[in-house]
Amino acid sequence: MMRPSQIALTTFYWAFIVYLFLPLALMVVMGFKDSNFIGFPINAWTTRWYLQVFQDTAVLHAFGYTLLISIVSTALSLVIGTWCAVFLGPARFWGRALVFAVMCLPAVIPGVISAISMRIFIRAIGLEPGTGAIILGLTIHNVPFVALMVLSRLGAMPRSQVEAARDLGADSLVAFLRVTLPFLFPSLLGASIFCMLLSFDDFVRAFFLGGYQPTLPVLIFAELRSGMSPAINAISTVVLVVTAALGLWAERATRRLKGTRS
Amino acid sequence: MHRQSTIARFTDVTKRFGRNVAVDRLDLDIAQGEFVTLLGPSGCGKSTTLRMLGGFETPDEGRILLAGEDVTRLPPNRRDVNMVFQDYALFPHMTVASNIAFGLELQGLGLGAIDARVGELLELVQLGSFRDRMPDQLSGGQRQRVALARALAREPKLLLLDEPLGALDAKLRGQVQIELKALQQRTGKTFLFVTHDQEEALTMSDRIIVMNAGRIEQDGTPEELYHQPRSRFVADFIGETNLFACQVRGSEDGRVVLDWNGILLRAAGSVESLGGRTAVEAALRPESIRLTSERPDQANALRMRIVRRVFKGSRIDLDLEAQDEPGGNAGLKASPDPAAIEALVGDTVWASWDPGRLAILQA
Amino acid sequence: MATTSERTGNDAALIRPQDGTRSFWTRLTANPAYQRASDLLLSSDRRRFWLLAVPALIWMFGTHLGPILTMIRISFLDSYPPSAGRVPDVTLENYLLFFQAPNYITPFVRTFVYSTCYTLLTLSLMYPIAYFLAKKLRPSRQMLFLLLLLVPFWVGEIVRTYAIMILLGNRGFLNIVLMGLGLTSRPIPFMYTGFSLGMGLVYLTSLYMLLPLYASLEKIPRNYLEAAADLGAGSWTRFRRVTLPLSKDGIASGCVLVFLISTGYYATPVLLGGPSTTVFAETIAGFFHVAGDKWPEGAAFSTIMLLASLVTVGLFLRLLGRRSGSLLG
Incomplete structure (x- = not known):
């Protein structure tokens, strides 16, 4: 027998789930509507929008480009974020709190300001907007998240692990590569998926730092502003499926890893 | 007991952590082949002493000699001593065999030699059939033996043991004490053992060094310590x-x-x-x-x-x-x-x- | 990473262990060049510290702080990007511009009012959900229910904004349902209003509120509440005197995150809002998209917004009696 408060909370939770999923579900359904007009009611069904999307070179290019940018920026974020965490984790020095704050800064600056300050910055260091600029912008934004995730895992690692490796003849680099890095693996996997999602979905940095080649979110944004084609539903659905699948897989993989080696 | 050649020597060693003096002007000799125990309550400086010999802490003053060589500032990987850690510190992502082989690989041995040596050590600690297990598939006592085999693999001049029996249950602990002592006698290695458990110290040691507040309270055989305590602290702490x-x-x-x-x-x-x-x-x-x-x-x-x-x-x-x-x-x-x-x-x-x-x- | 035993086991037919084959790590560490480098760089704690510190500090101060400092510097210049042969003058003109026209101040004030309202709205919506997850569910089901909430957030800003457009449009789902039920005869114009924008922002940011709240509520030991109940506290008193104060950290982190993130959206206000809901992000972006030399003004306005958001956050944290600096910790 559930108490009234329990019933109310449960109902509220499921109502919120509906609020979260309904718009996305409508979008998926709309992608199969056989009409040039986006809206209800739906009278006929088709798959032509999907066929159209898979033949549209602009969309395919944008998809590949976004994927490339995401992968490169994720790889860079992992290396730099781990480096920062390994530096800050054990180090005790005057001004550590300040350095820590600077490290977290990109994660808390409002997106549009972060993008615009980057736009000015790349100009000041002589870079043009384009692939390099987007990758740099995404990497700067991702590094704090990687560093924080790695730091929390490092904190859970017994000091004796590295000491044992050193005791057995490893210098600090070998100890790091053979003992610390495998220990960090679950958090690195989690961080890389998180960075992939952040980078693939990012709009504001790609918009302000990009060159002529649009990323997928920028392409969708442009389409939305220039009048909505039903193909957008199909593109968005593909993005939805890809990201949700990636996220779910990562969630399971990291949970399993953390379960077996803690 | 008969005194043999000195393997490790602390001369006037002091270690501070901030304002806190962990080890205070310590002088200590450890002879070849001895089973020496550092005994004392937590915070008495026994672990710090052990860690300074292992190379994990650097003394603020004084010198540490290992087989006549000054190792005071040498990093752990350059010292001919190995340690069994309190939590064993087995590498969770490596098999038992890889854990034991870790130190051998870094000694420059070929795979064949490593393989043979790993087999030998597994026999020594009676874990011959556990070669390919992962550490999380072992019991506490088995893990402790793997840690011991791993530390002995490189033939250290001195084996350091940092409360390695603390995680075992009381019944097993008694049995492991006997085994450990037998192993030490069989291999002829010098053991430096740290514990806060007086019974453990009395059971295994040739010599016990009772420490308190960073200083040595008394240094002697278990019998001497038990029957002729020099200070109220020792009399109170033991039995x-x-x-x-x-x-x-x-x-x-x-x-x-x-x-x-x-x-x-x-x-x-x-x-x-x-x-x-x-x-x-x-x-x-x-x-x-x-x-x-x-x-x-x-x-x-x-x-x-x-x-x-x-x-x-x-x-x-x-x-x-x-x-x-x-x-x-x-x-x-x-x-x-x-x-x-x-x-x-x-x-x-x-x-x-x-x-x-x-x-x-x-x- | 292949371990020794695996290698000797698997490749026994190919490589005889007796051959003296050595593992990768043996060969690396036995290499004289590696040994020299290791001695030079890794042998002392101090050298190792600097080896790690220098690149990390260059990256952090260069790229995390660099863009902000560059932006502030340019906000005081009278022209940028610099034209050939002319050194830009230092001026306060760009900041004064902000106070001179109401069409700058209005979006600015609107941004802060909206963001505060949306933040409080998100808090009031997410608190019951976080409470439900952390305190009313068995731990084994918590992860599943949390995961269900998480999935939509893996989809990006633009796609989710678009999904809201389908929901709220004149021929959107909500209007069709309302008309079908006979509650209205003509479509209600939800889109391009504060309502649609709010709906979108809550949709986009609620996770950033949920996670800190959940983390702080989950940490409260159940026996605190049982002890309070044992001492005669009713459910409302238990909530007000025990749960709420102990979840203060989560409330603070959640509100700060949601506030900062919602002020920083650009595409969502453009797509979901209308002329009456123009926010400051759109004003700023305007300086960078029009032809001509407007960067210093844009930089000045960005600086004003950054300062204002940080001050708001600082005031809010002080109000909650919480030291700043542990925002993400």
Whole structure:
């Protein structure tokens, strides 16, 4: 027998789930509507929008480009974020709190300001907007998240692990590569998926730092502003499926890893 | 025991953590082939001493020599010592064999030689069939043995053991103590063992170094420490003890006569060795007290009444109270063998002990 | 990473262990060049510290702080990007511009009012959900229910904004349902209003509120509440005197995150909002998209917004009596 408060909370939770999923579900359904007009009611069904999307070179290019940018920026974020965490984790020095704050800064600056300050910055260091600029912008934004995730895992690692490796003849680099890095693996996997999602979905940095080649979110944004084609539903659905699948897989993989080696 | 060549030497070593002095001007020699235990309460500096020898802490002052070589500032990977960690620190992502091979690979051995050596070590610790297990598939005792094999793999000059039995349950611990001692004798290695458990120290060690507040309180064989504690700290820390605050009365037949609340006691030794002190403390182990119903022919004999009796299986703990002697209700603890005594609470007995068992504390 | 035993086991047919084959790590560490480098760089704690510190500090101060400092510097210049042969003058003109026209101040004020309202709205919506997850569910089901909430957030800003457009449009789902039920005869114009924008922002940011709240509520030991109940506290008193104060950290982190993130959206206000809901992000972006030399003004306005958001956050944290600096910790 559930108490009234329990019933109310449960109902509220499921109502919120509906609020979260309904718009996305409508979008998926709309992608199969056989009409040039986006809206209800739906009278006929088709798959032509999907066929159209898979033949549209602009969309395919944008998809590949976004994927490339995401992968490169994720790889860079992992290396730099781990480096920062390994530096800050054990180090005790005057001004550590300040350095820590600077490290977290990109994660808390409002997106549009972060993008615009980057736009000015790349100009000041002589870079043009384009692939390099987007990758740099995404990497700067991702590094704090990687560093924080790695730091929390490092904190859970017994000091004796590295000491044992050193005791057995490893210098600090070998100890790091053979003992610390495998220990960090679950958090690195989690961080890389998180960075992939952040980078693939990012709009504001790609918009302000990009060159002529649009990323997928920028392409969708442009389409939305220039009048909505039903193909957008199909593109968005593909993005939805890809990201949700990636996220779910990562969630399971990291949970399993953390379960077996803690 | 017979002193062999020195393998490790601490000279005037001090280590501070901030304002806190962890190790205070320590001088210590460890001989080849010894099983030495550093014993003391937590925070006494025993682990820091061990970690300085392992290379995990650098002394603020003083020098550490290992086989004649100054290793004070050498990193851990350049020292010919290996450590068994309190939590074993097995690498969770490597098999038992890879854990043991880790140190061998870094010694430059070929895979064939490593393979053979790993097999040898697994036999030594009786884990031959566990080669390809992961550490999380082993029991606590098995993990401890893998850690031991891993630390012995590189043939260290000195094996450091940092409370390696703390994580085992009480029954297993007793068995492992025996095994560890046997292993040490079989391999002839020098072991430096750290523990806060006095029973563990007494069971295994050739020599025990009792530490307190960063200094050595006493250094001796288990028997010396047990029966001739030099300080109140040692007497208190190791086993149960009766402490007597006494006045020195003089000497008689080559013994020191002490006055304990008006009761005269005799202790081995001479007044000269007390260095002019008139008030001393003396310690007596409860099991050194013999209980008889008749007055024994013994210099130290008191008539006492049993006021509390606790059966402990292998022994009985009794609280005794002095009867008609001038000391009034002065108390003693005694632990006789249950088979030797059938006294009950309220009975009056004679408590007596050999003067050699009454140790006069030097501090 | 292949371990020794695996290698000797698997490749036994190919490589005889007796051949003296050595593992990768053996060969690396036995290499004289590696040994020299290791001695030079890794042998002392101090050298290792600097080896790690220098690149990390260059990255952090260069790229995390660099863009902000560059932006502030340019906000004081009278022209940028610099034209050939002309050194830009230092000026306060760009900041004064902000105070001179109401069409700059209005979006600015609107941004802060909206963001504060949306933050409080998100808090009031997410608190019951976080409470439900952390305190009313068995631990085994918590992860599943949390995961269900997480999935939509893996989809990006633009796609989710678009999904809201389908929901709220004149021929959107909500209007069709309302008309079908006979509650209205003509479509209600939800889109391009504060309502649609709010709906979108809550949709986008609620996770950033949920996670800190959940983390702080989950940490409260159940026996605190049982002890309070044992001492005679009713459910409302238990909530007000025990749960709420102990979840203060989560409330603070959640509100700060949602506030900062919602002020920083650009595409969502453009797509979901209308002329009456123009926010400051759109004003700023305007300086960078028009032809001509407007960067210093844009930089000045960005600086004003950054300062204002940080001050708001600082005031809010002080109000909650919480030291700043542990925002993400």
